[in-house]
Amino acid sequence: MPVPHNIDSERQLWDAYADSTKDKVFDSEPVFCWTQYAGHGPGPELLGEPATALELGCGTGRALAYLAQQGVKVTGVDLSPVMVENTTKRWGPLGARFVCAEILDHLTSSTDTYDAAYSIFGAVWFTDPERLLPLVAARLNPGGVLVFSQPPAIPGTEGPQGMYKGGFAGPAMYTYRYSYTPEQWGSLLLDAGFKDPDVQVLDAPEPGHIGTLIGRATAA
Secondary structure, three states, X not given: OOOOOOHHHHHHHHHHHHHHOHHHHHOOOOOOOOOOOOOOOOOHHHHOOOOEEEXXXXXXXXXXXXXXXXXXXXXXEEOOHHHHHHHHHHHHHHOOEEEEOOHHHHHHHOOOOEEEEEEEOOHHHHOOXXXXXXXXXXXXXXXXXXXXXXXXXXXXXXXXXXXXOOOOOOOOOEEEEEEOOHHHHHHHHHHOOEEEEEEEEEOOOOOOOOOEEEEEEEEO
């Protein structure tokens, strides 16, 4: 059963996140890393050599800025107008384009297509994959790739999981994260029209620490 996303409430949550990460936008350089550990794991080579790329939930925009520096025509979509204002001011001069929109609405209304789409702890983690993945597939050029990364599911908790902002006191701002096993992600990708799904959990650099789930699939 679909969970009741409240977009206005979620936008407030991501605006608060944008305020908390402002230094990462204005006081840091472009960087592309799939994992939560600096310098660990693969890099943008998972995208192939795209001429165009779409980031789903672009956050601080540093990954998008990195690709823009490599000559890729890039677009990032984020729900927070605060984040989009910050990233446009910081990274727009590099040629990166940022769009403030709810990702399902954007993918439904846009006619743009891309060689690659990706999410780094972004919208693939926070959006119902049964709705999101087919829309992403429709926006990819033939042979285009979707790559995403996020924490692996806690055993026995697969599916949508509620997340409050800032603990358990104050205004009830919350969103949902979608966590599945690699096998379940593979099935979701196939059902959405992708082929050759490859979803694995990359171990953390420190034994016993949280790994990173990385998924990749190709548009038909």
